[in-house]
Amino acid sequence: MKVCIIDDEAPSRRELKYLLSQIDGVEVAGEASTGAAGLKSICETDADVAFLDIQMPGLNGLEVSRILSEMTRRPLVIFTTAFQNYAVEAFEVEAFDYILKPYSQERVRKAIAKVENFLSRPALKAADLLRNPAGTAGTAAGKRISLIKGEKIIPTQPDKILFVRCHDGELSVHTTEGKFKAKATLQELEQKLSSFGFIRTHRSFLANINHVSEVVPWFNGSYKLIMDDKEKTEVLVSRYNAKDLKQYFDL
Secondary structure, three states: OEEEEEOOOHHHHHHHHHHHHOOOOOEEEEEEOOHHHHHHHHHHHOOOEEEEEOOOOOOOHHHHHHHHOOOOOOOEEEEEEOOHHHHHHHHHOOOOEEEEOOOOHHHHHHHHHHHHHHHOOOOOOHHHHHHOOOOOHHHHHHOOEEEEEOOEEEEEOHHHEEEEEEEOOEEEEEEOOEEEEEOOOHHHHHHHHHHHOEEEEEOOEEEEHHHEEEEEEOOOOOEEEEEOOOOOOEEEEOOOOHHHHHHHHOO
């Protein structure tokens, strides 16, 4: 696992580099003291993970993450900061994890273990997904996603979920039975639902391809999905995510 550390404070970079050096299989392939230099280092090293400070002069960590989100090959972003109040903004820009300073070996190990688990997931081929979009019959029948309605927790089958939208750090889950909330990040739901026919269409959306009634070419290589709910909801597919869409619908 190749890691890049981006932090304007040299002592913080040294501490994190030391802690990462204690973990087998992790290589600190690059480090930088500014956001701009960090972007260059990530591209040069082809890093799998970027440990990214939020408060930096010039490009701050949130701005760097937004730039990374448009890259074809983007690393997982783990924000590192001394301030808790950035958590909502961090997950809005698809942070994989969020570590508070000062670092602890246990917390850094936990973050790396989470990355290893994510990177070791078997790739799901489009042809397999189209043949059996809900995974194996037993898995599809037994899987439930916990959604929130007021004070109630509603276990919901993935095939009843049409799409998920993230707005202002809050998830809105649209199903065949109405709209719910979820106590999770969009990335966590993506991991849970990817084997059930869900694809990331935009940094703020997940869509169930089994509930798409129309695919409409849009501008600059992007698309719109018309869902099969009664409102005929339109879900944007960004130019970056369009390549996945093309596999599923043979565009």
